[in-house]
Amino acid sequence: MSPGGGACGPASKELRPSGFFEFIENLTWGWALIPLLVVFSLFITMMSGFVQFRYFFRMFRVLSPRNRTGNANSISDREALLxxxxxxxxxxxxxxxxxxxxxxxxxxxxxMWAVALIGMATSLVECTLAQLYKRSNGDGTYRGGPADYIVYGLGQRFRWLAVLYAVCLLMAFAFGFNAFQGNTFAGAVHESLGIDRMWAGILLAVLTAVIVYGGIRRIAKASDVIIPIMAFVYIGLALAVIVTNITELPRVLWSIVANAFGLEQAVGGGIGAAVSQGLRRGLFSNEAGLGSAPNVAATADVRHPISQGITQSLSVFIDTIVICSCTAFIILLGPVYQPGIEVDGIALTQQSLVSQVGSWSQYFLTVAALLFAFSSIIYNYYLGETALKVMTAQPVLVHVLRWAVVAVVFLGATAPGATAVFFFSDPLMGLLAVVNLMAMIMLFPTCLRLLEDFRQQLKAGIERPVFQPAAFPDLDLDHSAWPHAKLAQKQVASALSPAASAT
Structure with a gap:
């Protein structure tokens, strides 16, 4: 039920929160949070000069081996992306x-596509801010995220807001969403292979323990292997379905556009249902503006904060425009989907795939569910560890968190009813999204300054702009987190001075 790896968004019917948490959910997801995120994404897109489209092809530079730094301990921008x-x-x-x-x-x-395209700009802003205010761990690695840009960007008087954000992040992602991931994987294994949930839970718990005890470096290395395999195999399968049904593709594309604008009505509610479900799915899937991805973006060793912002825009594109679209075409090109008939989500995808490529594909989806669940679990764990370090510096509590997460994953897999205990996850995710959104709005002018600095360096002929923290003396920055600055200071100064004199 997490935004990136869960069921379908807040408050599924079987897990309705009550009392205080229901009140929180109504104040966030139930009222104005989704429209506010969409409006703010449009605002950022326009004020930044459509930055996600201007630098779209630059996003793919992250895949080049040239982006790897010389520090063996550091997390590269590609690893942070994955x-x-x-x-x-x-x-x-x-x-x-x-x-x-x-x-x-x-x-x-x-x-879903529309909200992803504008959400790319939102992700750029929040991940750029996380990079700007990151702190060095002293060993070539870095930490940061919304809690840090609240404390160092808005000031110590807002530390209580950072702690509130950290509590919500820890409880929602490290515990709640990881229980649901374990439940999703064990259910898929039981349905397709008939394997008891106990064994699926043990497998997932052991894999989780091995990775989380390696810290962010092992998490990054694991993701560097798992994610490309997971993505390319699933994309390849979807492409096979598309090629097989290539003559039907124009009809499907027309039905997507026509139904989106009410020219055709496929379900009750018409255009309203299409807009509501598309926006929700896009936001829950790509997490743009929700304040989770910046915690990972801050770990990357990059030359300029905007560079990681651009890179993280690509992750939104991959998630929604690529992966979610693969699922959509598998369903819409197959004979299983019937407009207006509600079918369980995983069953609809599974049946659609089986009808297209054969019964073996249900086993493939089981493996995909494992990879998807596992990648989300280690990501959610790292968010929890980052949140914990905001609240306390006691290293022993990190070990407690690791074993707690392993236990939660096992519990969610083996006792499906136990996931009801984590009904607070969606309301708390809504609350942390509100906190993150407020911080982003207040710090957006700072992000525009960074964007202008990035553009000026590109204009001056610097192929890979370098951030100079000394050029922003009014900001509370950790200068040791920018080792490239001194090495490239002369290059930047010499490149910018002719441009400056010309103006």
Whole structure:
């Protein structure tokens, strides 16, 4: 049920919160949070000069080996990207998209695309801010996220807000969403292979323990292997379905657009259902603006904060425009989907795939569910560890958290009813999204300053702009977190001085 790896968004019917948490959910997801995120994403897109489209092709530079730094301990921007993609991409990309189509019709896919394209700008801003205010661990690695840009960007008087954010992050992601991931994986294994949930839970718990005890470096290394395999195999399968049904593709594309604007009505609620389901699925899947991905973005060793912001925009694109679209085409090109008939999400995707490529594909989806769940679990754990360090510096509590997460994963897998205990996850995720959104709004002018600095360096002919923290003396920055600055200071100064004199 996490945004990147869960079912289909807040408050599934069987896990309705009550009392205080229901009140929190109504104040966030139930009222104005989704429209506010969409409006703010549009605002950022326009004020930044459509930055996600201007630097779209630059996003793919992260895949080049040239971006790797000389520090063996550091996390590269590519590794940070893949950890982030692993968190965004989860069971929701298989089941959640199916639910969105079932409830909102093919038009939901169009609005899912739309919110992803503007959400790329939101992700750029929050991940740029996380990079700007990151702190060095002293060993070539870094830490940061919304809690840090609240404390160092807004000031110590807002530390209580950072602690509130950290508590919500820890409880929602490290515990709540990891229980649901374990439940999703064990259910898929039991349904397709008949394997008892106990054994699936043991396997997932052991794998989780091995990775989380290696810290962020092992998490990054694991993601560097798992995520490309997971993504490329799933994309390849979807492409096979598309090629097999290539003559039907124009019809499906037309139904997506027509249903999105009410020219065709596939489900009750018409265009309203399409817009609602598409926006929800897009936001829950790519997490843009929710304040989770910046915690991973801050770990990367990059030359300029905007560089990691651009990179994280690519993770939104991969998650929604690529992976979610794969699921959508598998469903809409197959004979199983019938407009207006509600079907369980994972069952609709599974049946659609089986009808296209054969019964063996249900076993593939089981493996995909494992990879998707596992990548989300290690991502969610790291978010919990980051949150814990905001609240306390006691190292022993990190070990307590690790074993607690392993136990929660096992509990969620073996006792499906136990996930009801974590009904607070969605309301707390809504609350941390509100906190993050407020901080982003207040710090957006600072992000625009960084964007202007990045553009000026590109204009001056610097192919890979370098951030100079000394040029921003009014900001509370950790200068030791920018080792490239001194090495490139002369290059930047000499390149910018002719441009400055010319103006």
């Amino acid at each position: 950890v982030s993609v692993g968190g965004r991409v989860g069971g929701g990309n298989i089941a959640g998209v199916a639910v969105a189509i079932s409830l909102g019709g093919p038009g939901a896919v169009f609005w």
